[in-house]
Amino acid sequence: MTRRRASLTELEGAVLGVIWSRRSITAYGVRQRFLSSPTRGWSSSHGAIYPAVERLIRYGFVAADPARSDRRATKTLTVTQVGSEALRQWLMGLEEWMGGATVDPIRTRVNYFSILSLEERKSYLADAERNARAALAELQDFTPDPAAHDSWGLEAASVGIRLEVEARLKWLGILRERLEAENPAAPESDPGQCSSIGRTEA
Amino acid sequence: MTRRRASLTELEGAVLGVIWSRRSITAYGVRQRFLSSPTRGWSSSHGAIYPAVERLIRYGFVAADPARSDRRATKTLTVTQVGSEALRQWLMGLEEWMGGATVDPIRTRVNYFSILSLEERKSYLADAERNARAALAELQDFTPDPAAHDSWGLEAASVGIRLEVEARLKWLGILRERLEAENPAAPESDPGQCSSIGRTEA
DNA sequence: GGCTCCATGTAAGGAGTTACATGATTCA
DNA sequence: TGAATCATGTAACTCCTTACATGGAGCC
Numbered sequence: 001m002t003r004r005r006a007s008l009t010e011l012e013g014a015v016l017g018v019i020w021s022r023r024s025i026t027a028y029g030v031r032q033r034f035l036s037s038p039t040r041g042w043s044s045s046h047g048a049i050y051p052a053v054e055r056l057i058r059y060g061f062v063a064a065d066p067a068r069s070d071r072r073a074t075k076t077l078t079v080t081q082v083g084s085e086a087l088r089q090w091l092m093g094l095e096e097w098m099g100g101a102t103v104d105p106i107r108t109r110v111n112y113f114s115i116l117s118l119e120e121r122k123s124y125l126a127d128a129e130r131n132a133r134a135a136l137a138e139l140q141d142f143t144p145d146p147a148a149h150d151s152w153g154l155e156a157a158s159v160g161i162r163l164e165v166e167a168r169l170k171w172l173g174i175l176r177e178r179l180e181a182e183n184p185a186a187p188e189s190d191p192g193q194c195s196s197i198g199r200t201e202a
Numbered sequence: 203m204t205r206r207r208a209s210l211t212e213l214e215g216a217v218l219g220v221i222w223s224r225r226s227i228t229a230y231g232v233r234q235r236f237l238s239s240p241t242r243g244w245s246s247s248h249g250a251i252y253p254a255v256e257r258l259i260r261y262g263f264v265a266a267d268p269a270r271s272d273r274r275a276t277k278t279l280t281v282t283q284v285g286s287e288a289l290r291q292w293l294m295g296l297e298e299w300m301g302g303a304t305v306d307p308i309r310t311r312v313n314y315f316s317i318l319s320l321e322e323r324k325s326y327l328a329d330a331e332r333n334a335r336a337a338l339a340e341l342q343d344f345t346p347d348p349a350a351h352d353s354w355g356l357e358a359a360s361v362g363i364r365l366e367v368e369a370r371l372k373w374l375g376i377l378r379e380r381l382e383a384e385n386p387a388a389p390e391s392d393p394g395q396c397s398s399i400g401r402t403e404a
Numbered sequence: 405g406g407c408t409c410c411a412t413g414t415a416a417g418g419a420g421t422t423a424c425a426t427g428a429t430t431c432a
Numbered sequence: 433t434g435a436a437t438c439a440t441g442t443a444a445c446t447c448c449t450t451a452c453a454t455g456g457a458g459c460c
Contacts, residue, residue: 028410094333
C-alpha cells in the first residue's frame with residue numbers, strides 16, 4: 001500500500017481487469033491471457049507483467065496467496081475490495097483524447113507513401129491487405145476467455161476488434177482502387193512512364 | 203554513423219518521414235507536426251523527439267545544418283541519401299502482426315464492463331461516443347500539412363483515420379443498442395431491478 | 405528419466421514523460 | 433519593452449524489452 005500514481009497505467013488496469021474477470025489467477029496465467037489476445041501490441045513480456053502485478057499488490061489492489069498443493073512459488077492473485085473500486089474508477093476514467101484514432105503502424109507508413117515507386121506502393125498495399133485479412137481470419141477462431149465469470153465485455157470488445165480490422169481492410173481497398181484509377185494499367189505499353197511516378201527523389 | 207538497431211523504431215521512422223515530406227524542417231517544426239496530428243498518442247514531447255532526431259543524425263540518415271540568418275542553435279534538418287533509403291526500407295518493412303487490431307483504450311476498458319452497473323455502462327458508452335464524435339468533428343477541419351511536397355500519403359492516411367474513428371462510433375452504437383435491448387427501459391416501474399444487473403461483485 | 409509446461413524472478417539497456425532551464429526572434 | 437512564440441537541450445524517473453536464470457509438476 002505504497003504511494004502511487006494518481007491513476008493506473010493501461011497495463012496495470014488491464015492486468016487488474018484480467019485478474020478480476022477470472023476471480024483468481026496466477027501472474028503466469030495473466031500473461032497467457034495477454035498472449036492469446038487478438039489485439040497485437042499488448043506487452044506480454046515477463047518483464048512487464050510481473051512488475052505490474054507487484055505494483056498492484058503494493059497498492060493494495062491485489063492479494064497474493066501462496067497456492068496450496070503447489071510447492072512452487074506459485075501465487076494465486078485476487079482483486080481486493082479496494083482494487084475492485086480502483087478498477088471501476090480506472091474504467092470510468094475515460095479521457096477525451098481516447099475518442100481519437102490510435103497509432104496504426106500501417107497507416108503511419110502510408111503518410112510517406114510518396115517516397116515509394118508505384119510498384120512498391122502496390123506491393124505495400126497488397127502486403128497490408130493480406131496481413132489484415134489474416135488477422136480477420138484468426139478472429140473467426142477466437143473465443144473470449146471461457147473461464148471468465150462474465151463475458152459480456154469480452155464479447156463486446158471482440159466485436160470492436162473485428163470492426164476495427166474491417167475498417168482497415170476497407171480503407172486499404174479504397175487506396176488500392178485510388179492507385180489503380182490514377183495509374184491505369186497501361187497494357188504492355190510504355191512501362192517506363194509508370195515506374196517513374198512518385199519518385200521525385202533520386 | 204554509430205552502430206544502430208536493425209530497423210528504425212516507429213517514432214524514428216515517423217520523424218524521418220516528416221523531415222522527408224518537408225524536404226527540410228527544424229526539430230521544433232517536427233514537434234509541431236506531431237502536435238497537430240489528429241492521431242492521439244503520438245509522443246510529441248521534447249524529450250522524445252530531440253533524442254530521436256539526434257539518433258537519426260548519428261545514423262547518418264539526417265543532416266543538420268545551422269540555419270543562416272538565425273543566431274539561435276536552430277538547425278535545419280534534411281534527409282540524406284542513406285536516410286532516404288532507410289525510410290523506404292522502414293516503409294516496406296511491414297510485419298504480419300501490423301494487420302491486427304491496435305490497442306484502443308476505450309475498447310480495453312470495455313473488456314471488464316461487467317464490473318459496472320447498468321447506469322455506469324450507459325454513462326461510459328455515452329462519454330465514449332461523445333469523445334469519438336468530437337474526434338470526428340475535429341477531423342473535418344483537418345488539412346494535411348500544406349507545406350509537404352506531396353500530400354498523397356497524408357491525404358490517404360487521413361481517410362484511414364476517419365474510417366477508424368467511424369468504425370469505433372459504429373461499434374459503440376451497437377453496444378448501446380445491445381445494452382438497451384437487454385435492459386428495456388422499464389418506464390417508471392421497478393427501478394431497483396435494473397440497477398442490480400451487472401453487479402455480481404459486492 | 406526426460407520432455408514439456410507451469411511458474412517466478414532479475415538485470416542490463418533503451419526509450420518515453422515530465423519538468424526544469426535557457427535564450428533568440430518577432431511583433432505590438 | 434514586454435509578451436508570445438521559436439528553438440534547443442538536460443536530468444530524474446519510470447517503464448518496457450530482451451535475455452538470463454531457476455526450479456517444480458505432470459506425463460509418457
